[in-house]
Amino acid sequence: MDRNRLAPAAVAAALALLALPLVTAAQHVRPAPYGDRLTVLAAAAPARPAVRVRGAAVEAYDPRSGARSWTYRREGRRPLAVRTAPGHAFALWSDGMVTDTARVLSVDAVRWHRAVPGLAAWLAERPGRAAGVLQQLTPAVRGGGMLAVVTPERIAAYRAADGDLRWTLPARRECAFDPGRIARVAGVLIVAQPCRDRDAWTQELVAVDALGRVTPGRTPLGNELPTASRVRAHGQRA
Structure with a gap:
């Protein structure tokens, strides 16, 4: 075989072998999405x-022994509040991000991230406001619970299983929701909505549950995962 042809092929093979560790190293130093560091x-x-x-x-952590199970950090961000539900740990971060750390097949992992518009600037004015932003909604149907994120401009509800946005409720004009003034009555979340005009005190209270705003005669959509909806519909037809 011609030696002139072998030489370039040998050089190319050698360069490929030398480059392999560099490619592997680059993959290891690649930053995690959203700066996540789950240990x-x-x-x-x-x-x-x-x-x-x-x-x-x-x-x-284990409430009995105090031993830590995992820690979750995000580079350059601070957690301001947490809310738990069976199998889920929701966290609100200083950049207005909401995350869910959940257990899947005996493995803890960060399941989803949701950025809430305008929330970071509002929290930056006074971080103590974060206390009432995350609210668990009682599941009204099968398929998992719901998480409400209460901000002055709107209430948004996310399905815990996958972070899917199920509904939003904007505040009335000249009004704003107050996450610091919330009560629960028979599974319903009562949120204060103070208004500038103050026409009637009843307009300054809003009731919501897992299916949205509570109003007479409502016909809301369900919140189940798509697979659960299909199984239920098949069972009803059978």
């Missing part, structure tokens, strides 16, 4: 860990 610390986490904000991280 699992316990091999056997408790079935229902407690969750708290500690410094710049969200921590899950």
Whole structure:
């Protein structure tokens, strides 16, 4: 075989071998989406860990022993509030991002991220406002619970299973929702909506549940996952 042909092929093969470690290293240093840093610390986490904000991280720990199960950080961001539901840990971050850390097939993972418009600037004025932003909604149907994010401009409801936005309720003109003034009555969330005109005090209260605003004669859409909806419909036909 011609040696002049072998030489370029040998050089190309050698360069490919030298470049392989560099490509592998580049993959390892590639930043995680949204700056996520989830560190699992316990091999056997408790079935229902407690969750708290500690410094710049969200921590899950065994309420009996205090041993940490995992820590979740986001580069350059701070967690401001957490809300838990069976199998889920929702967190509100300083950049207006809402995240869900959930257990899937015995493995803890960050399931979804949702950016809430205008929330970061409002929280920056006073971080203590974050206390009432995340609200769990009682599941009215099968297929998982719902998370409400209450901001002055709107209430948005996300399906816990996949973060799907199910409904939004904007505040009335010249009014604003107040996440710091919320009550629960028989599974219904009552949110204060103070208005400038103050026509009637009844207009300054809004009732919502997992299916949206509570009004007489409403016919809301369901919140099940698509697969659950199909299974239920098939069962009804059978």
